[in-house]
Amino acid sequence: MQVTPLTPERLVDEVVGLVEARSQRVRVALDGPRPTGPVELARRAAEALTARGRAAVVVDADDFLRPASVRLEYGREDPDELLDGWLDVAGLRREVLEPAAPDGSGRVLPRLWNAAADRAYRDRYVQLPADGVVLLAGALLLGRGLPLDAAVHLRMSGPALRRGLPPELLWTVPAHERYARENDPEGIAELVVLADHPDRPAVRR
Template sequence: MRARPITPDRLVAELTDRLAGTAVPGRLRVAVDGPPAAGPDALAAALVDPLRAAGRPVLHVLAADFLRPASLRLEQGRTNPDAYYEGWVDETGLRREVLDPAGADGSGRLLPSLWDAATDRASRAGYVELPAGGVVLVSGALLLGGGLPFDITVHLALSPAALARRTDPELRWTLPAFARYADEVAPASFADVVVRVDDPRHPAVVEPGDAG
């Protein structure tokens, strides 16, 4: 597998250039996918200001703000990796409130968050108008392979050893879910951009055709 070393700052710059230079009908829908240990939320957040500076309105949406109610996602226990893999994120809500309205025929009226997992209640967030030409960044884990309509997908990849080493001890129960994701979905085989982040100080971009 050929991977091109890159600095974190240069990675943000290259992704900004790619996203700012991509035009689609409606708004550009971007997934920044990866386990929590890979930092997908942080990478997406780092893209917001550079994209705005490039003239693209931006909304950053966290998948963690679109979780299903606790009564549903924890029905099989609080630390069940299969339940985590199969149904923690409310993909229907994410599609309805964010991705479909951001599409070519969408209104551009997006909901930045749906559910507050800490209180286990609706977040009561207000809708945000994202104009045509804007970019919506959706960051989180296990976002790919389920049919969500993204225009560009970025996958942050960790080796099993690095994932185990860098995962918070309280979240180590999720490791089988990510092993299953890598085996069944294989996001590194089809994401538009794959970045190896075994060492977050020294990421590397996997060259096209070499993500397998």
């Protein structure tokens, strides 16, 4: 096992490399708790891919949560429900990941549900070309049977996660601990990034 320190810029290059190894449509998950910045990494990778001629769509998993009446049935701070019931897995498959498959229609919906307003977005569908890229970013994404072509896991230890989260989100830590035990994101991901210090990441090969 080898650990290679990287700059944040080189980490973007690593993500881009996962995509450029494939010539057809690619569905990549960037999975990590909020302090690791998975959405920010996805946006930077999308910019780099676009500069290289690959159309890329960033999908924030927080825009595919289930309605509050379902998501918060057991309260607003239930870590088990956060892991098991918040993400609209069926919606992600139907609106993004299945159409973005190499043999799919290419017609993807970047956002489905506005969790803050608890209503649907009114976004238009985006048509991905035959070599287009979906970058799905967020937390607790792997080990759910989502159809993906590649995955990056931004690993953060429990103490680092507690330091990085704002006080109102500390209740989510048990969900991340259970996720690491039961879903094995490190075993699933092609690229595991050690992100206790997000400004000084390292890749474990």
